[in-house]
Amino acid sequence: MKEYLARNISRYRKERGLTQEELALKLGISFQAVSKWENAQTMPEILLLPELSKTLMVSIDKLIGYVSKDEPISIYEEVYKIEGYYWGNEPNAACYQLLQLMPPKQHLKLLDIGCGEGKDAVFFARNGYDVTAFDISDAGIEKTKRLADKIDVHVNVFKADILDFRLDSNFDIIYSSGVLNYIKPEYRNELFNNYKQFTNSNGLHCLNVFVNKPFIGPPPEKESNSYKWQSGELLAHYHDWLIKDTSEIVFDCNSSGIPHKHAMTTVTAQKITSLAK
Known part of the structure; x- marks a missing residue:
């Protein structure tokens, strides 16, 4: 918890536009104390947490890395409560490509970032991968569990916010579809460095x-926490990896009941850590 708290204090302090000295002044403590919090050397006294939470304008629960089940963060929380599957049961086409590129001939650990209702995560588990998945939606997590039970496979699924969650153990494959637009631009380098660091060699x-295009209008869903990318931006995060595939497409979508279009960039990259002999 200490690491989560340290990272979140730094994150929310910067979002509020405060320096360490300014935060310390508001709390009546030394800036060295704030520095030690953010470096995970010490933790705030429990009596300071309410004032710290108020100053940073974030709940204590979220500050320490807990996402409340009572707070609907995703616009899909209610949508996922319908009886059927909002996105259907058919896996994304990229799942088949991944299956060809790295078939589970040996034990392979796969992480699905933002699994939604679980169709892709369950597909991977059904095909023999050791699957871990997370999403921000309680309803999505429950649907993932039910779908896994129906297919009789195991998916280690849990609730997390993509902005708060960091890897601390290695995976062979990291997969994500339609979710990375929730990462604020200022956090992308840190997050992708974390994902890359905790990926096994040859993973x-x-x-x-989703990428910005001047000839495509905004989607009908009004998501204040969605941030589009620029063409080539995702690829740039993998300049030091082997690019197995990259493409950009424009496609029709009717997910909200209103026909619209999206532009999307896909990148498949491999971590090569040893020089060929």
């Missing part, structure tokens, strides 16, 4: 992002 990342 794969298979990811996609």
Whole structure:
């Protein structure tokens, strides 16, 4: 918890536009104390947490890394409560590509970032991968569990916010579809460095992002926490990896009941850590 708290104090302090000295002044403490918090050397006294929470304008629960089940963060929370599957049961086409590139001939650990209702995560588990998945939606997590039970496979699924969650153990494959737009631009370098660091040698990342195009209007969903990418931006995070595939497409979408278009970039990259002999 100390590391989560340290990272979140730094993150929310910067979002409020405060220096360490300014935060310390508001709390009546030394700036050295704030520095030690943010470096995970010490933790705030429990009596300071309410004032710290108020100053940073974030709940104590979120400050320490807990996402409340009572707070609907995703616009899909209610949508996922319908009886059927909002996105259907068919896996994304990228799942088949990944299966070809790195078939589970041996034990392979796969992380699905933002699994939604679980169709892709369950597909991977059904095909023999050791699957971990997370999402911000309680309803999505429950649907993932039910779908896994129906297929009789195991998916280690849990609730987390993509902005708060960091890896601390290695995976062979990191997969994400339609979710990375929730990462604020200022956090992208840190997050992708974390994902890359905790990827095993020869591991794969298979990811996609929505990208800005002047000839495509905004989607009908009004998501204040969604941030589009620029063409080439995702690829740039993998300049030091082997690019197995990259493409950009424009496609029709009717997810909200209103026909619209998206532009999307896909990148599949492999971590090569040893020189060929």
